[in-house]
Amino acid sequence: MTSTKDTSPLAAVSHLLSFTLVVGGGSGLLHEWWGWLHFMGFVRFVVPDGYEVYGYVVMVVLGLTVGAAGGALSDRSRGR
Numbered sequence: 100m101t102s103t104k105d106t107s108p109l110a111a112v113s114h115l116l117s118f119t120l121v122v123g124g125g126s127g128l129l130h131e132w133w134g135w136l137h138f139m140g141f142v143r144f145v146v147p148d149g150y151e152v153y154g155y156v157v158m159v160v161l162g163l164t165v166g167a168a169g170g171a172l173s174d175r176s177r178g179r
Contacts, residue, residue, distance in 0.1 A: 106173055113169030120162025127155035 106114075119139075126138040131151050146154025 110169045110173040113165050113172065117162045117166030117169060120158045120165065124155040124158030124162060127151065127158070131155065 123139040123142040123145075127142045127146070129135065142155070142158065143151075145158070
């Protein structure tokens with residue numbers, strides 16, 4: 100099985116970082132609001148105490164931005 104999809108290493112890293120930020124931020128928000136689904140426990144060390152909800156929202160927005168930039172990089176490398 101071969102894949103014709105050429106992804107640059109920078110685009111692949113940005114997609115992985117985007118996934119981690121979005122899932123970690125979403126998991127943190129669900130944990131803060133409802134007290135369950137503490138899926139990615141390491142994100143609690145990333146945000147400052149007292150500003151958890153704001154930090155998790157920033158993580159989700161930053162993840163979406165990094166994902167969009169990675170998509171633009173992969174489109175640019177393919178010549179679109």
